Amino acid sequence: MKITFWGAxxxxxxxxxxxxLPGGTRVLIDCGLDYEKRKEFEERNAHFPFDPKSVHVLVLTHAHIDHSGNIPNLVRQGFHGTIIGTEPTFELSDFLxxxxxxxxRMEMASKQRFSWNQSGKKNKKGQIPEVKTLYNKRHITEMLAMSYSLKYGEEFQFNDELGISLHESGHILGAASIRFTITEGNNKKVIGFTGDLGNMNSKLVPDPLxxxxxDYLVSESTYGGRKHSISSNKAEDIMLDEIKETCVNRGGKLVxxxxxxGRTQAIIFTLHQLYRQGRLPEIKVFTDSPLAIRSTKVYQHNLNFLNKEAQEFFKQYGNLFEFPLLHVIEDEKESEILSVIDxxxxxxxxxxxxxxGRIQMHVRNNVGHPNNTILIAGYCAAGTLGDRLLQGQDFVEINHKPRAVRASIKRTDVFSAHPDHDQLLGYLSKSNTGNLKTIFLVHGAVPQMEMLSSDIKHCGVLIPEKGQVVELE
Ligand SMILES: [Zn+2]
Known part of the structure; x- marks a missing residue:
């Protein structure tokens, strides 16, 4: 039996x-888009280093595009096996x-327009070549037709040698860790894949299990070496403090x-809790993301995938996200009107x-006023606008123009969708019930992986390279 690490x-x-597997079954775990070098996006994702037709079963941990985004391309190139995941994962994947x-389409079109103009030919109407994408809508439909959903904890025997079960990973709605039981004669081996894990005590979703x-575990390591800024305050109190300070005391906007x-739903749910507790000031709350609105509906009809707190809240109030102060922005025009609301x-x-996305416009419109606050609620990769704001720069470039930063820039980890170093270590030590030989660290930058690796004492650790093959005995 062997494992090959083709991504993350x-x-x-x-x-x-x-x-x-020894009997010839080929299993793919996730099939996400590689965004690591934006300029090489097409080359890094267009082709697979194995024959897609040779894969019998694909198991999907969750709907995020870096885990699911290349499946329609796999289908386009001949994959015709079964795709296993949870029901909400498939529903969210459809939208995402x-x-x-x-x-x-937008990125490829602008790239092609650029090279067309560079070529010196006249850009006459109808002469721009057809925009190439990794897949078409048809391939998403075909992919969803191959899906087979499991509940958390349900045991599914795919064939004589492969059993599959999915377990709460606590990252977003429907996110799962995968447990494979592989049978070879009288021998059984158990291999786990954490998928993306969630922060402990997250809003809406259960804790990682x-x-x-x-015998082996492939684990994410996103926040190895990092500590979430711990506050004894709950999410409700943190949000309330920000709203009071920015909106009530200064009369400003909190962006x-x-x-x-994931995060949008967690924040709206928190504000709804405050409203029901009678603690939310009379301040309008706008949510402006079409995808978030569609995803929110998926949360509402998959209540059995949510944690107890959310289920009980729903029982009491009949919905998770709607309250009188919440205004849902449907189209782009409304979004623009929002920019002039005073x-x-x-x-x-x-x-x-x-x-x-639309957030750039809201940051651009509000970053220049000292009464406003931009509250960063999650991880910002180096070089992104979120990261530059957090660095405390006096000016940031938005849409090729420098903008003075006068708003207060804050961050909170309370809505983080990944566990920090100590939480990860706690999870990993609970995953070792005696037989664990090796933990393979994936889904992290090398320094994060090394910091985590140096603190894992109870079994072997390997940080595989892309394409590395490991025999599992
Ligand atoms: Zn994820």
Missing amino acids: ARQVTGSMHLLD LHDSLIIQ PMQGL IPAFSV EPCVIISAAGMVEG
Whole structure:
């Protein structure tokens, strides 16, 4: 039996691992888009280092594009096996993959227009070549037709040698860790894949559940070496303090960049809790992200995938996210009107790192006024606008123009969707019930992986390179 690490090896995006079983079954774990070098996006994602037709089963941990985004391309290139995941993962993937296709179309079109103009030919109407994308809508439909959903904890015997079960990973709605039981004669081996793990005590989703009886574990390591800024305050208190300080005391706007799936719902749910507790000041809350609105509906009809707190809240109030102060922005025109509203308010918009999406407009309009606050609620990769704001620069460039930063720039880890160093170590030690031989670290930058590796004492650790093959005995 062997495992090949084809993606998220010594990097964060492009998750994809191939498991070859002794009886010939080929299993792919995730098939995400690799965003590591934006300029090489097409070359890094267009081709697979194995024959897609040879894969029998693909198991998907969760809907985020760096885990699911290349599946329609795998289908386009001949994959015709089964795709296993949870029901909400497939529902969210449907939205996210269509959204990713639109982004690809826009990016490829602008690239092609640029090279067309560079070529010196006249850009006459109808002469621009057809825009190439990794897949078409048809491939998303075909992919979803191959899906087979499991509940958390349900045991599924794929064939004589392969059993599969999915377990709460606590990252976003429906996110799962995978536990494979591989049978060869009288011998059984258990291999776990954490997928992306969640922060402990997250809003809406259950805590990550360590898997038992493992021989090998492939683990994410996103926040190795990092400590979440711990505050004894709960999410409700943190949000309330920010709203009071910015909106009530200063009469300003509180702008929160947040990813459409996961963080936006957690923040709106928190504000709804405050409202029901009678603690939320009379301040309008706007949510401005079309994808977030669609994803929110998926949360509401998959209540059994949510944690107890959310389920009980729903039982009591009949919905998770709607309250009178919340205004949902549907189209782009409304979004623009929002930019001229002159009253204190909260604006939640995508994307989380302030790269692309409608949030750029809201940051641009509000970053120059000292009464306002930009509250960064999650990880910002180096070089993104979110990261530059956090560095405390006096000016930031938005849409090729420098903008003075006078708003107060803050961050909170309370809505983080990944565990920090200590939480990860705790999870890993609970995953070792005696037989664990090796933990393979993936989905992290090398320094993060090394810091985590040096603190794992109870078993072997390997940080595989891309394409590295490891025999599992
Ligand atoms: Zn994720």
